[in-house]
Amino acid sequence: MNERLTIKTPNSKNYDIAITTGFDALKDELTALGFKSRRALIISDSKVAPLYLETVKQKLNEIGITCEDHILNEGESSKTKANSDFILYKLADLKFKRSDLVIALGGGVVGDISGYVASQYHRGLPFIQIPTTLLAMSDSSIGGKNGVDHNDIKNVFGTFYFPSFVYMNTDVLNTLEERQFYNGFAEVMKNAIIKDEKFYVWLIDSMYEICDRDPATLAEMIYKSLTVKKIVVEKDPYEEGDRALLNFGHTLGHAIESCKMGTLLHGECVALGMVAASHISYKKEMISLEEYLEIRDMLVPFNLPITVEDIDIDEIIKRVGRDKKQDDAGLKFILLKKIGKAVIDRSVTEEEMRAALKEIEYTDDFE
Ligand SMILES: NC(=O)c1ccc[n+]([C@@H]2O[C@H](COP(=O)([O-])OP(=O)(O)OC[C@H]3O[C@@H](n4cnc5c(N)ncnc54)[C@H](O)[C@@H]3O)[C@@H](O)[C@H]2O)c1
Numbered sequence: 233m234n235e236r237l238t239i240k241t242p243n244s245k246n247y248d249i250a251i252t253t254g255f256d257a258l259k260d261e262l263t264a265l266g267f268k269s270r271r272a273l274i275i276s277d278s279k280v281a282p283l284y285l286e287t288v289k290q291k292l293n294e295i296g297i298t299c300e301d302h303i304l305n306e307g308e309s310s311k312t313k314a315n316s317d318f319i320l321y322k323l324a325d326l327k328f329k330r331s332d333l334v335i336a337l338g339g340g341v342v343g344d345i346s347g348y349v350a351s352q353y354h355r356g357l358p359f360i361q362i363p364t365t366l367l368a369m370s371d372s373s374i375g376g377k378n379g380v381d382h383n384d385i386k387n388v389f390g391t392f393y394f395p396s397f398v399y400m401n402t403d404v405l406n407t408l409e410e411r412q413f414y415n416g417f418a419e420v421m422k423n424a425i426i427k428d429e430k431f432y433v434w435l436i437d438s439m440y441e442i443c444d445r446d447p448a449t450l451a452e453m454i455y456k457s458l459t460v461k462k463i464v465v466e467k468d469p470y471e472e473g474d475r476a477l478l479n480f481g482h483t484l485g486h487a488i489e490s491c492k493m494g495t496l497l498h499g500e501c502v503a504l505g506m507v508a509a510s511h512i513s514y515k516k517e518m519i520s521l522e523e524y525l526e527i528r529d530m531l532v533p534f535n536l537p538i539t540v541e542d543i544d545i546d547e548i549i550k551r552v553g554r555d556k557k558q559d560d561a562g563l564k565f566i567l568l569k570k571i572g573k574a575v576i577d578r579s580v581t582e583e584e585m586r587a588a589l590k591e592i593e594y595t596d597d598f599e
Pocket of ligand 1: 279
């Protein structure tokens with residue numbers, strides 16, 4: 233199944249996303265964009281590179297692209313300013329020109345640091361994304377956000393910088409570890425819950441095919457998830473308004489993630505954050521108890537957590553306060569009016585957050 237989407241950007245440099253199988257079509261795609269016969273720095277990680285780097289290099293060599301590479305240790309701890317600086321100096325030492333390419337081959341970590349590097353060198357090199365995780369395919373590789381972390385503050389250095397092209401080979405999802413697969417699914421579920429009730433119902437109906445990683449179902453799921461994100465980011469490319477809806481589950485999720493650094497994955501924290509935000513929506517009588525329980529319980533078949541052990545609620549609240557989603561007008565929280573309709577809310581109190589965190593805190597008598 234081949235799918236294609238075009239994302240409009242504010243600078244009119246629209247870019248395409250191709251959802252396909254195999255790496256063969258990469259050559260024709262880049263040739264059509266005029267990117268043959270130049271140099272490319274492929275940024276990848278220690279798990280992805282042994283699996284796919286040589287194949288990608290070979291396809292690029294066939295159209296006269298000479299490849300250099302930079303391999304990061306896998307995992308979030310590589311998303312640092314020190315690593316992005318190192319890669320920038322490497323580009324300078326290799327005398328890369330403004331017309332050369334930066335290519336991200338990996339998950340969201342590789343995508344985020346590569347986009348940041350691409351945006352900085354010579355004030356911006358053409359940037360190609362080849363996402364290899366479900367999270368990166370269904371969410372992080374589009375929309376132009378990038379960044380690197382500092383200590384436990386996520387994405388504290390970053391820019392908005394749009395890729396020139398995104399190439400998705402869904403075959404690579406077969407080598408993704410189970411926990412990573414469901415981690416990515418959390419962002420898919422989030423996109424459905426905030427904007428598209430029909431998509432949400434389709435996800436529940438397709439549960440078995442998704443968990444079996446049926447190729448046609450995954451391609452359709454990624455396409456649907458990207459379509460939600462496309463609508464949101466095209467309307468608000470720089471997160472001045474409704475793009476914040478994509479942060480559903482992220483306000484408390486990010487704070488939990490930074491408190492539990494290393495033990496929970498991003499998508500798992502987003503799942504916990506979505507349960508907490510749905511609980512607040514229910515307590516504010518915006519959704520019914522049944523809707524809240526359905527959202528919570530439908531994460532379980534997709535192996536996502538709905539409770540968490542050993543959390544320091546005071547520390548989480550403190551971290552929410554310093555999160556960038558807090559601006560002069562107060563904390564920007566994303567709540568639900570119903571499944572498929574999220575809204576920005578600025579009235580969430582510390583007490584409501586504490587009650588929601590109590591709700592997701594694991595206890596022996598959890599029902
Ligand atoms: N820019 C955005 O809009 C945006 C949105 C959401 C998340 N993010 C960021 O994305 C990052 C998380 O991304 P992620 O979940 O993809 O994590 P990741 O990049 O760390 O990848 C997860 C793991 O899977 C491995 N892997 C990747 N592809 C594989 C494959 N095909 N086969 C086998 N192993 C593979 C990686 O080596 C890594 O160990 C976070 O830093 C988060 O902040 C960014």
